[in-house]
Amino acid sequence: ATYGALVESRRVVVRHLRVAIPGLPPALAGFRIGQVTDIHIARDLTQLHHLEKALRLLADQRLDILVATGDLCDEPKLYLTMLRLLSQVPTRLGHFGSIGNHELFMGMDIVRRAYDRAPVQLLEEESVRLGALRLAAVGYPIRGRSPRLSLPDVPAQLDAALSERSAGEPTTTVLLAHHPHVFTQLAGRKIALTLAGHTHGGQLGLGQGSAIESL
Secondary structure, eight states, rough: HHHHTTGGGGGGOOOOOOOTTTOGGGGGTOOOOOEEEOOOOOOOOOOOOHHHHHHHHHHSOOOOOEOOOSBBBHHHHHHHHHHHHHHSSSSSSSSEEEEOOHHHOOOOOHHHHHHSSOOEEOSSSEEEEETEEEEEOOOOOTTTTSSSSOOOHHHHHHHHTTEEEEEEEOEEEEEEEEEEEGGOOOOSSSSSSOOSSTTTTTTEETEEEEEEEOO
């Protein structure tokens, strides 16, 4: 945590990943998605000026959309400011957010009020059609007081998020999901690409798994 706060948070870079999707409609060729995740804005964690530096880099990327996949801010008073900074990155089709576990810890009333006042659209178990792209999002299901993701609840979330997608719809679906465990629940759902976060880069990765189970 000390290394992340004092060293890594100052090493701001843009990582470019080209994703080949079989059967992609010509209208989506070269479609550019900017993703911001797990930035944990707080006075004792990631500072707002670090985010501003990162967003200046994204501003030059000619993005079609910008997506934020949860755990964005750990201080209620800074949440709206953080969202407004995200919205300043130029995009062709808009800015969209989904929920992580830290949004739940903060309180969804606070989070929803901030989104209502910012030009960033919050997607909660729902989707939006953007031409040939359908952008869907699921939240972070938990049960009781446990902070762990409840995997058995993910299929119902996916059903809700994709409920507006018609069988013959000529679109490609991109899913936002904070926790990457959602990947295991996607079989047969025709999701072309899933964008997640939560692992903070996998610092404790071990082969295809992890040295510890991330909460």
